[in-house]
Amino acid sequence: MHIRNRSQPDNTGQARRRSGKIGKKSIKMRIKFDEPIIGKDNVLEIGSKDLDDFYVSASDTDRMNLFFILLTSLHYYERNGDIVRAAHLSFLAAYYVFTPLTPPGSHYLALHYMNKAISLNSLPEYSEWLVVMEKGN
Numbered sequence: 035m036h037i038r039n040r041s042q043p044d045n046t047g048q049a050r051r052r053s054g055k056i057g058k059k060s061i062k063m064r065i066k067f068d069e070p071i072i073g074k075d076n077v078l079e080i081g082s083k084d085l086d087d088f089y090v091s092a093s094d095t096d097r098m099n100l101f102f103i104l105l106t107s108l109h110y111y112e113r114n115g116d117i118v119r120a121a122h123l124s125f126l127a128a129y130y131v132f133t134p135l136t137p138p139g140s141h142y143l144a145l146h147y148m149n150k151a152i153s154l155n156s157l158p159e160y161s162e163w164l165v166v167m168e169k170g171n
Contacts, residue, residue, distance in 0.1 A: 035103045036064040037076040063088045065096045065103065072107040077119045082129050089134035101130055108147075112154075121155035124148070125163070132167055141170045 061076070061084040072080070089097055104127040112120035124147045131137065132144030144167045151160045 035069050035072045036066045037061055065099045070103055070106050071110045078122055080126060085126060085130045086134055097135060101135060104130060117154050121151045124151035124154060125160050132171060136171060
C-alpha cells in the first residue's frame with residue numbers, strides 16, 4: 035500500500051492540501067501488490083474519512099483489495115506486538131467493511147473487528163462505533 039500525505043510535495047514539487055482541512059492531513063492511498071503491509075509511519079494517520087475517499091475513487095477490485103491490505107497489516111502488527119497499530123487497523127477494518135464496503139455479512143465482520151480493536155486498545159472512539167455497529171446496517 036502506497037500512502038502519501040497530500041500536504042507533502044508530490045512528484046512535481048507542488049504541495050497539495052485539501053481545502054478547508056487545515057491541520058488535518060489528507061492521505062492518498064494506492065494499492066501496490068509489492069507493499070501489502072501499511073507502513074508503520076502511516077498506520078495511525080489513516081482515518082475513516084481517508085477510507086471513504088479511497089472507496090469513492092477506487093476501482094471495484096481495489097476497493098476489495100484495501101480490505102485485505104487492512105487485514106494483512108492488522109495481522110502483521112499484532113504478530114509483532116504493536117498493539118496500538120493492530121487496534122487501529124482492526125478499527126479501520128471494522129469501519130471499512132461496515133460503512134463504505136458493506137458486503138453480505140458486513141455487520142458480523144464489523145462487530146468482530148471492532149470488538150478486537152477495543153480488546154487491544156479501548157479508546158472512546160472505538161466504543162462509540164461499536165454502539166453504532168450493534169444496531170446493524
